[in-house]
Amino acid sequence: MTTRSEPAADRTDPSLGAIMSERRRLINLAYRLLGSLADAEDVVQETYVRWYTLSREQQEAIVSPGAWLTRVAGRICLDLLGSARARRESYVGAWIPEPLPDRTEWLDGRPDGGGPADPADRVTLDESVNMAFLVVLESMTPAERVAFVLHDVFRYPFAEVAE
Numbered sequence: 727m728t729t730r731s732e733p734a735a736d737r738t739d740p741s742l743g744a745i746m747s748e749r750r751r752l753i754n755l756a757y758r759l760l761g762s763l764a765d766a767e768d769v770v771q772e773t774y775v776r777w778y779t780l781s782r783e784q785q786e787a788i789v790s791p792g793a794w795l796t797r798v799a800g801r802i803c804l805d806l807l808g809s810a811r812a813r814r815e816s817y818v819g820a821w822i823p824e825p826l827p828d829r830t831e832w833l834d835g836r837p838d839g840g841g842p843a844d845p846a847d848r849v850t851l852d853e854s855v856n857m858a859f860l861v862v863l864e865s866m867t868p869a870e871r872v873a874f875v876l877h878d879v880f881r882y883p884f885a886e887v888a889e
Contacts, residue, residue: 744791744792745774745777745791745795748791748792748795748796749770751792751796751880752769752770752773752795752796752799753766753767753770755796755799755800755803755875755876755879755880756769756770756799756802756803758859758863758875758879759800759803759804759807759863759871759872759875760803760806760807761860761863761864765806769799769802769803769806770799772802773795773798773799773802774795776798777791777794777795777798793886796876796880796882797889800872800876803868803872804868804869804872807868807871808868862874863875872887873887873888
């Protein structure tokens with residue numbers, strides 16, 4: 727026996743799609759700040775927990791949910807980077823970054839990637855740029871790292887980052 731179900735729009739939160747569409751961007755932000763995909767996913771999960779603990783009125787009062795989620799994720803990353811656990815865990819060997827599951831997120835969005843024509847040269851260039859980027863991030867303090875990634879990678883103005 728089949729029953730007629732309600733349309734999907736009636737059962738779900740209308741803003742759910744807008745909130746969940748930010749997931750990839752939040753994971754990229756947290757990964758670039760923390761250097762660990764597992765920690766990045768934990769940060770995004772905590773960010774969503776904080777969003778859904780807000781009352782309906784508080785959620786509706788937020789003009790830009792994406793900006794709110796980015797701000798909260800950045801602050802959680804900053805807290806995590808400054809925590810005692812992060813200070814205790816210092817690797818003594820050469821630090822090798824984790825591979826990302828989707829490398830297209832690192833490209834600048836152009837179909838040709840704007841790089842060399844030979845695919846092997848492109849891979850070598852991508853790896854060296856990624857490693858240089860991670861070395862620069864590793865040399866920064868947590869606050870500098872958050873400001874750098876939000877401004878230079880995600881193009882937030884410094885005034886908004888400072889808030």
